[in-house]
Amino acid sequence: MTAMLRSDDPEATLSDQELYEFADLLALRLYQDLGRRCYLLSRQDISELIYPYITDLDRRDRRALSWLVWNLLQEGAEIEYEIDQA
Amino acid sequence: MSSNYLNMLRGQRRRSSGFQITARTLLAILAFVAMAGSAAYWWGVQSQLTDNRIVAVAFTAILVLAPPSLVSFLIPWSPAGMLLQKVNARTWAFPVIIGCALYLLYYAFQLQWAWWAAQPVVAETNLVYQQVLIGMIGFIIIPALLWTPVSSDELVEQVRQAHLVKRYELQTQADIAILRATLLRAQEKALIGFANLTVQEREELAAVMQSLVSGIDRTLKEIGQTVKTVSGVALPFDSILDDNEDIRDVLEYIGDTLVNTSISEAQEAKPEQAALQASQPTRETRRPTPQTDPREAGYYQSRHRTRRLRRDEEDDE
Numbered sequence: 189m190t191a192m193l194r195s196d197d198p199e200a201t202l203s204d205q206e207l208y209e210f211a212d213l214l215a216l217r218l219y220q221d222l223g224r225r226c227y228l229l230s231r232q233d234i235s236e237l238i239y240p241y242i243t244d245l246d247r248r249d250r251r252a253l254s255w256l257v258w259n260l261l262q263e264g265a266e267i268e269y270e271i272d273q274a
Numbered sequence: 275m276s277s278n279y280l281n282m283l284r285g286q287r288r289r290s291s292g293f294q295i296t297a298r299t300l301l302a303i304l305a306f307v308a309m310a311g312s313a314a315y316w317w318g319v320q321s322q323l324t325d326n327r328i329v330a331v332a333f334t335a336i337l338v339l340a341p342p343s344l345v346s347f348l349i350p351w352s353p354a355g356m357l358l359q360k361v362n363a364r365t366w367a368f369p370v371i372i373g374c375a376l377y378l379l380y381y382a383f384q385l386q387w388a389w390w391a392a393q394p395v396v397a398e399t400n401l402v403y404q405q406v407l408i409g410m411i412g413f414i415i416i417p418a419l420l421w422t423p424v425s426s427d428e429l430v431e432q433v434r435q436a437h438l439v440k441r442y443e444l445q446t447q448a449d450i451a452i453l454r455a456t457l458l459r460a461q462e463k464a465l466i467g468f469a470n471l472t473v474q475e476r477e478e479l480a481a482v483m484q485s486l487v488s489g490i491d492r493t494l495k496e497i498g499q500t501v502k503t504v505s506g507v508a509l510p511f512d513s514i515l516d517d518n519e520d521i522r523d524v525l526e527y528i529g530d531t532l533v534n535t536s537i538s539e540a541q542e543a544k545p546e547q548a549a550l551q552a553s554q555p556t557r558e559t560r561r562p563t564p565q566t567d568p569r570e571a572g573y574y575q576s577r578h579r580t581r582r583l584r585r586d587e588e589d590d591e
Binding site: 208212213215216219260264267268 | 277278282284
């Protein structure tokens with residue numbers, strides 16, 4: 189997963205598209221590993237869990253990714269809640 | 275930007291809320307269409323029979339709704355429905371439902387037969403009965419199959435009530451058997467004669483009398499509880515005998531008289547003899563008459579008082 193984002197330039201940051209795709213992959217991975225428990229994670233927890241995958245990224249990207257993954261998981265929680273209500 | 279993760283979750287929603295057409299769903303659609311057709315058909319027939327539109331509408335409504343609903347009681351479509359039908363078969367309503375359903379089926383058959391027989395093409399091709407049967411199935415049987423007479427909750431409740439009634443019957447029978455056996459034993463003791471009973475037998479007799487009243491009281495309480503459960507009506511059967519002061523006094527008096535007489539005599543004897551006597555059947559040899567016995571004076575006083583009160587009440591009336 190991280191291979192596709194690896195860059196030789198340490199100062200390089202990811203584009204919005206790349207950030208979103210990466211966050212999507214990370215959210216999917218967290219959901220597969222933790223199931224519905226992933227909805228209970230705080231942004232700090234998410235940062236810790238995804239840290240091994242984003243160590244070589246820029247600090248701003250790491251911060252953006254934790255927020256993006258958290259946001260995706262919250263959207264997923266809303267969708268599952270609607271499924272339960274239906 | 276689309277998310278694979280969110281798409282996966284949305285896919286779950288589509289799967290979970292996906293509409294599946296089952297035979298039952300198809301039958302529901304068919305029943306709906308058939309009933310709409312039934313309304314049109316019966317309106318055509320009934321409006322020919324009378325010029326009064328209100329009467330025609332009423333009869334149309336009856337013929338569209340009543341036959342399927344009544345026939346639905348006769349065709350259960352679940353194991354619980356079968357059980358409920360067995361239970362309901364013992365009620366008065368069930369023969370009434372059968373009678374009404376059969377008459378409505380007969381009426382629908384006759385009218386449809388007459389209508390189809392009046393159609394030249396059908397009459398010439400001898401398809402009257404076939405057409406009528408198709409109408410009977412479509413207008414009555416299919417909607418009846420779809421409708422359930424009661425909801426699942428009502429079904430569970432009715433089956434539970436039937437179970438309660440059955441349990442109550444069995445319980446009452448068992449209670450009666452126990453009471454009968456106990457009474458027989460008490461009668462045997464009475465035949466021996468109270469004076470010749472051993473201490474153990476007197477204690478038993480006193481306990482029998484106590485437990486008889488308690489047993490009747492318990493049965494009444496259970497009847498009241500069952501009636502309350504089934505109908506929601508509370509009956510005042512809560513310990514009407516057991517808590518009754520007069521009955522309790524009389525029972526305690528009889529018990530004390532039966533037991534204490536021999537025990538007190540045994541206690542009057544020497545301790546070592548009393549110990550020996552307690553293990554052996556003890557017969558009472560001589561006893562003062564009840565009226566002269568000072569121990570029973572209170573009882574006779576109360577009996578006189580009761581009689582006097584009863585006489586006063588009779589005089590008042």
